[in-house]
Amino acid sequence: MKTIKKANSCKNIADYKVNRSLIKEHRPKAGDVAIFEVMEIGSLKSIQDYKGRNCYIFEGDHIMLAFGNRYASNQFEAYVPKGYQEEYDLVGKGGVAGNVTSMYYKLEDIGPTKIKLIGYAVNKNGVINTIYHHRKAVSFNPFKRRSFKTILSIGSSMDSGKTTTAAYLCRGLKNGNHKVAYIKLTGTIFNKDKMLCFDCGADYVSDFSELGFPSTYLCSMNTLMNIYESLLRDVEAVNPDYLVIEVADGLYQRETSALLEHSPFTETIDHVILSCGDSLAVHTGEQLLQEVFDQRLFALGGLFTGSPLMVSEVEQKSSIPVLTLEKLVEPDLLNGLLKGPKVEIAV
Structure with a gap:
């Protein structure tokens, strides 16, 4: 496989294998990590990589992204797909993949960057998800007194x-x-x-x-x-x-x-x-x-x-x-x- 350009959304993902057999049977959810091939450059010509730097992408590149939803009235409205598709969209420069359902009028002529699912990033527990991957969730404490x-x-x-x-x-x-x-x-x-x-x-x-x-x-x-x-x-x-x-x-x-x-x-x-x-x-x-x-x-x-x-x-x-x-x-x-x-x- 080609060198994978890892997006900022996946910066804490280290030990993984790429599973190509799951691409049609796994239903993605927000945070699921996957490898994509860049098919056609649209409005987003780069991603923010795992070091936080601007990383230009080109057709044929392989990039690691996380599935996610997006609300941006001057950019994209996008959602995690409900199943396998021939093509997906790069919906966030920080490294978010999804389906664009509406976009700001100035983006209509160029559209989103199109990507193809190559495989999911997996470990012994299955498809890796970024959400609380390296930290545990904590419950909100409404009675906590803060000094600031x-x-x-x-x-x-x-x-x-x-x-x-x-x-x-x-x-x-x-x-x-x-x-x-x-x-x-x-x-x-x-x-x-x-x-x-x-x-x-x-x-x-x-x-x-x-x-x-x-x-x-x-x-x-x-x-x-x-x-x-x-x-x-x-x-x-x-x-x-x-x-x-x-x-x-x-x-x-x-x-x-x-x-x-x-x-x-x-x-x-x-x-x-x-x-x-x-x-x-x-x-x-x-x-x-x-x-x-x-x-x-x-x-x-x-x-x-x-x-x-x-x-x-x-x-x-x-x-x-x-x-x-x-x-x-x-x-x-x-x-x-x-x-x-x-x-x-x-x-």
Whole structure:
């Protein structure tokens, strides 16, 4: 067999054999590891490999991926296939395979990169699955008291600027001599977001993929909260002053919406910053979040802050401070906005 280019989603997969006989009889599930041949290059011309570097792929290459679902309104909607197919799609650059069922209009002409299933990665226990492959699952503890304050970075939609907001927020907190951690709770595996936060000064960064999840789309609430507990325990070992938590996509996305309706999660949040793409989205997002978090929504940010006109529109309609990127890194301003006692969890 050719050299196999191992994707980031499979970075913890070491001892395995390739079983070609299972390709038609095994029904894949999220996290199952398989080897594919690249058949036709589409929108994704590279994968993030197991070292986190950008690895270009070419027709004929063999790549190791994990099956997974994906929700990305500006990219793909994709699902784990229900059975064997002649062809599959590369749906995530971090190394996710599935079936694309819809895509952003700008991708329609080129479409997804097409791949062919060569075989499953197996060990003595059968087909290898990345989820909790190298770590044990832990149950969420709603009564646990954490020493650090939490800041939720949430967006009105995908590409509303919430990751950049989270990263610059990390930098502003570091400028104030605080120890800062960052986690991404939901999304599809890709190192870009957490590494931006690391480069902005976060002392510790992690996300759901460290537990083996290629994505969190269609995960149950119980699964999401157990992921959350695992990440929180890792953060506890670092003992930060602040933890910045990012959730993927927008307020209406399945997992984000469910988390906002789940009090065991919302009651762990001390502060919230909302990122929006335009001024009208601020109005809707503010209404939704104030119903859940009330005074904990302390600031607004995101793409709209790049337009002085939209900032002016928002400031005329909202009493919540607008933080441009320049303001997010001002430690005195942040300290003033974040002052107050830590929220106690009462479940």
